[in-house]
Amino acid sequence: LPQRLQGSAPSVWNEYIALAMEYKPLNLGQGFPDDAAPEYVTKALAEIANDENPLLQQYTRGFGHMRLVQAIGKLYSKLLQREINPLNEVLVTSGAYEALYSAIMGHVDVGDEVIIIEPFFDCYHPMVKMAGGVSRFIPLKPTKTEGAISSADWVLDEQELKNMFNSKTKMIILNTPHNPIGKVFKQKELELIADLCKKWNVLCLSDEVYEWMVFDGNKHIRICTLPDMWERTITIGSAGKTFSVTGWKTGWAYGPANLIRNLQMVHQNSVYTCATPLQEAVARGFELEMTRLDSPECFFNSLPRELQVKRNFMAKFLQDAGMKPTIPEGGYFMLADWTNLEKKININSEPDKYRDYKFTKWMTKNMGLQGIPPSAFYSDEHKHLGEDFVRYCFIKKQANLEKASELLEKLK
Numbered sequence: 257l258p259q260r261l262q263g264s265a266p267s268v269w270n271e272y273i274a275l276a277m278e279y280k281p282l283n284l285g286q287g288f289p290d291d292a293a294p295e296y297v298t299k300a301l302a303e304i305a306n307d308e309n310p311l312l313q314q315y316t317r318g319f320g321h322m323r324l325v326q327a328i329g330k331l332y333s334k335l336l337q338r339e340i341n342p343l344n345e346v347l348v349t350s351g352a353y354e355a356l357y358s359a360i361m362g363h364v365d366v367g368d369e370v371i372i373i374e375p376f377f378d379c380y381h382p383m384v385k386m387a388g389g390v391s392r393f394i395p396l397k398p399t400k401t402e403g404a405i406s407s408a409d410w411v412l413d414e415q416e417l418k419n420m421f422n423s424k425t426k427m428i429i430l431n432t433p434h435n436p437i438g439k440v441f442k443q444k445e446l447e448l449i450a451d452l453c454k455k456w457n458v459l460c461l462s463d464e465v466y467e468w469m470v471f472d473g474n475k476h477i478r479i480c481t482l483p484d485m486w487e488r489t490i491t492i493g494s495a496g497k498t499f500s501v502t503g504w505k506t507g508w509a510y511g512p513a514n515l516i517r518n519l520q521m522v523h524q525n526s527v528y529t530c531a532t533p534l535q536e537a538v539a540r541g542f543e544l545e546m547t548r549l550d551s552p553e554c555f556f557n558s559l560p561r562e563l564q565v566k567r568n569f570m571a572k573f574l575q576d577a578g579m580k581p582t583i584p585e586g587g588y589f590m591l592a593d594w595t596n597l598e599k600k601i602n603i604n605s606e607p608d609k610y611r612d613y614k615f616t617k618w619m620t621k622n623m624g625l626q627g628i629p630p631s632a633f634y635s636d637e638h639k640h641l642g643e644d645f646v647r648y649c650f651i652k653k654q655a656n657l658e659k660a661s662e663l664l665e666k667l668k
């Protein structure tokens with residue numbers, strides 16, 4: 257085994273997808289919508305498959321299909337109030353996942369330190385390890401554990417964050433809106449991170465795949481728009497999340513040309529080019545949405561409106577079942593403290609090391625309801641911080657959310 261793979265193991269997704277296939281629970285685990293994708297998006301793909309232009313079925317430009325990089329360039333130029341060059345400041349990737357990989361492999365050298373905020377989307381750390389880098393972890397911690405808890409109550413300790421930065425720090429990975437907490441970082445919180453990046457000459461890799469899913473009038477702030485941050489930020493997005501087509505695995509990164517070039521090199525030497533019809537369809541989706549960004553019909557506005565209702569519904573049934581949910585300000589996941597249920601169930605029949613793994617497996621097998629164990633989103637030394645929680649996904653059909661609610665009733 258090459259050294260860069262030593263200690264690697266299949267991720268929580270591999271394990272929990274297999275579990276779902278075996279037990280066929282109501283699956284609120286892996287994050288994806290279980291309802292039909294927006295019709296105009298899937299229709300575009302069907303039209304492309306039958307388009308008279310034969311080139312739409314062939315290889316396209318390696319760093320991104322022209323129509324898509326142009327659409328992405330145009331959209332973000334408007335959102336950032338800065339002209340983005342679609343040819344060298346945008347890279348289309350095989351999902352946001354590959355954008356993360358290309359950014360980390362393209363910038364992190366052996367021995368470089370990367371600051372990762374916990375809980376974190378689970379691939380960040382293995383990717384840093386693959387690059388030969390060293391992850392340094394800092395947890396978000398809840399300032400409240402009773403009463404109504406919001407994702408805004410999960411915060412970084414300012415001094416602890418300051419102490420993470422040193423001359424070996426290459427990068428900090430930010431994720432806002434956050435998976436799994438749903439935290440939408442506030443201006444002040446982003447300013448602190450930005451100031452430290454500037455002080456220590458550190459890159460910010462900003463994973464913003466849930467950028468359109470923000471609730472209660474909260475505002476998603478792109479850290480690359482803070483003063484002097486454009487030149488040190490790589491921002492990542494996902495068509496899977498943006499258009500509710502996670503199976504399309506189409507993502508992107510944007511940032512200054514000198515930083516994006518490194519990603520292009522990794523991409524060219526691994527994926528090389530992404531599927532043409534999917535990129536064409538995503539481009540057409542963006543083109544349509546750009547004509548109605550301020551209208552309530554724009555998918556980027558209707559989706560969060562609909563999701564907020566689902567969020568509220570889930571928060572209520574989790575609470576009624578005796579759990580303590582953290583109400584997310586964004587994204588499509590909810591963390592809930594499940595430990596009040598411990599006296600009613602015997603999860604020790606599951607041999608796992610961490611209690612949240614025991615709980616989620618027990619629930620899948622005995623109650624037919626699957627969630628994700630959040631300790632998967634922590635470093636070894638901090639896994640205990642995730643053990644009292646379960647993560648549920650709420651971008652699901654109302655009928656399925658109701659079914660989940662009924663299943664939990666049985667625990668009352």
Ligand code: PMP
Nearest residue numbers: 351352353377435465494496507
């Ligand atoms: N980042 C975060 C925070 C995610 O939750 C996900 C999961 N979809 C990704 C990146 C990867 O996105 P994609 O499916 O576009 O690869």
Ligand code: GLN
Nearest residue numbers: 269285286287288377435
């Ligand atoms: N982002 C999704 C989640 O967190 C999907 C994860 C994955 O498939 N790797 O559930």
